[in-house]
Amino acid sequence: MIGFSSFLYVICVYSSNRATKCSVFLYNEPNASQSMICHSEFFVERLRYEKPQVFTDLVLSNITRLIDLPGEEFAQLTGDSEPRLPSSSSNGFLRSFNFLKRKEKRVVFGAPLTEEGIAQIYQLIEFLFKNLHVEGLFRVPGNSLRQAALKEMLNAGADIDLETGDFHPNDVATLLKVFLGELPEPLLTHRHYHAHLKIGELTLFDDNGDKTNVPDKERQIESFQLLLMLLPPANRSLLKLLLDLLHHTARNQHANKMSAINLATMFAPHIIWPKNMVARDLQGDIEKLNNGVAFLIRHSQKLFKAPDYIKDYAKAHFLGSKALQSNDDMLLGSGSDDGSGAAVASAYPSPSVRSNTEKSSESLSYTETALRELYQQVNSMPESAKKKKLIRKFEKQPGLTPSAESRSPFTRRHQRSRSFSGIIKKKVLGSQLLVGKENGGSPPSS
Numbered sequence: 001m002i003g004f005s006s007f008l009y010v011i012c013v014y015s016s017n018r019a020t021k022c023s024v025f026l027y028n029e030p031n032a033s034q035s036m037i038c039h040s041e042f043f044v045e046r047l048r049y050e051k052p053q054v055f056t057d058l059v060l061s062n063i064t065r066l067i068d069l070p071g072e073e074f075a076q077l078t079g080d081s082e083p084r085l086p087s088s089s090s091n092g093f094l095r096s097f098n099f100l101k102r103k104e105k106r107v108v109f110g111a112p113l114t115e116e117g118i119a120q121i122y123q124l125i126e127f128l129f130k131n132l133h134v135e136g137l138f139r140v141p142g143n144s145l146r147q148a149a150l151k152e153m154l155n156a157g158a159d160i161d162l163e164t165g166d167f168h169p170n171d172v173a174t175l176l177k178v179f180l181g182e183l184p185e186p187l188l189t190h191r192h193y194h195a196h197l198k199i200g201e202l203t204l205f206d207d208n209g210d211k212t213n214v215p216d217k218e219r220q221i222e223s224f225q226l227l228l229m230l231l232p233p234a235n236r237s238l239l240k241l242l243l244d245l246l247h248h249t250a251r252n253q254h255a256n257k258m259s260a261i262n263l264a265t266m267f268a269p270h271i272i273w274p275k276n277m278v279a280r281d282l283q284g285d286i287e288k289l290n291n292g293v294a295f296l297i298r299h300s301q302k303l304f305k306a307p308d309y310i311k312d313y314a315k316a317h318f319l320g321s322k323a324l325q326s327n328d329d330m331l332l333g334s335g336s337d338d339g340s341g342a343a344v345a346s347a348y349p350s351p352s353v354r355s356n357t358e359k360s361s362e363s364l365s366y367t368e369t370a371l372r373e374l375y376q377q378v379n380s381m382p383e384s385a386k387k388k389k390l391i392r393k394f395e396k397q398p399g400l401t402p403s404a405e406s407r408s409p410f411t412r413r414h415q416r417s418r419s420f421s422g423i424i425k426k427k428v429l430g431s432q433l434l435v436g437k438e439n440g441g442s443p444p445s446s
Helices: 042-050 052-066 071-078 093-105 115-129 144-155 169-181 193-200 217-229 233-251 260-271 285-298 308-319 327-334 366-380 385-395 420-438
Strands: 006-014 020-028 203-205 211-215
Touching: 042 052, 042 308, 052 071, 052 217, 052 308, 071 193, 115 144, 115 169, 115 233, 144 169, 169 260, 193 217, 193 285, 217 233, 217 285, 233 260, 233 285, 260 285, 366 385
Parallel strands: none
Antiparallel strands: 006 020, 203 211
């Protein structure tokens, strides 16, 4: 098992001229005698690798701050519940049987996504990057016989020279869609299906606080940054390569006549539609799904970066810095809860929440503060056996759990009818009132 104490951290960036650039960073533990050089995403990846549950909880707490996910949809996102998808009118038996046959052969097409499979498919992507000018790319079908031959070579693990002219770009483009369509699960996964729909519904508010029809692009980008961090590593790797290809394809629409929405219409059925679904099964969601994929294509260059507050948290988690703790952390640590259920959704909320409350804390260690906030999050979860088990674990640790009187009143009644993010919003508003009192202000009159 590779350790993070001393290893080479390689980040490959595919530039616009398609040359691959790799930046290498050597990291050593802080108590080591050697210096430490880190990429801005280093600690995020280290947190994902060494503390996967902490990483997942951090990302989930911030997603639920941005989008409303009722209890069942939240359980689907976390994997605690099987995804509930639109019912299919087609029979999936034949497709499932064929999948089992393919799996036995250990082929690329129709098999679960792996890094080895991505390496084979990248040959197609690399070739298509050199042919972005072809009119109707991804829309015009290729020759079925040439595609069958190419598919067989990829399944055999062959290195293919696509520059010989034996295959047309339309052959390669169509085969890429076939590969995506034959994956056992959509590239964006069944678990994330409802979250994608909710992100597409994020809109701006007017001066009166009413929702408008204008998309809130900044919140959508932030939500997608978080959601894509929860994808399996292989899915995330291929999605990044695919969206980069489609982004540059759309930038050449003056030549290929393929805009972002045109490309989204071609690819949405292959990367986000639930398996065995046809258009009539999805009804009114098709337009939302197409628009969502088009958004991913247009903003792909921003979506695979961790938000700054995630990077700050990850860095502080390993270096033990107290400088990034907020005023809300101090309130939680000192137990100065006025009964309003004041808490924050995560140790590092987005800049819009953090900007007015960021102060250092000297009263508690970083670990104690993080554990207290994690308890607040667990206490806000819908009632379940898992929640009770976690609460019991916390109660075994003296001083980490507040008294029964100070626990959030929002978790005692109607848990099933409230969304996780709805609870968080109330807690954030409550913490803002406490911050105002600490700064000498008075709470607004009701």
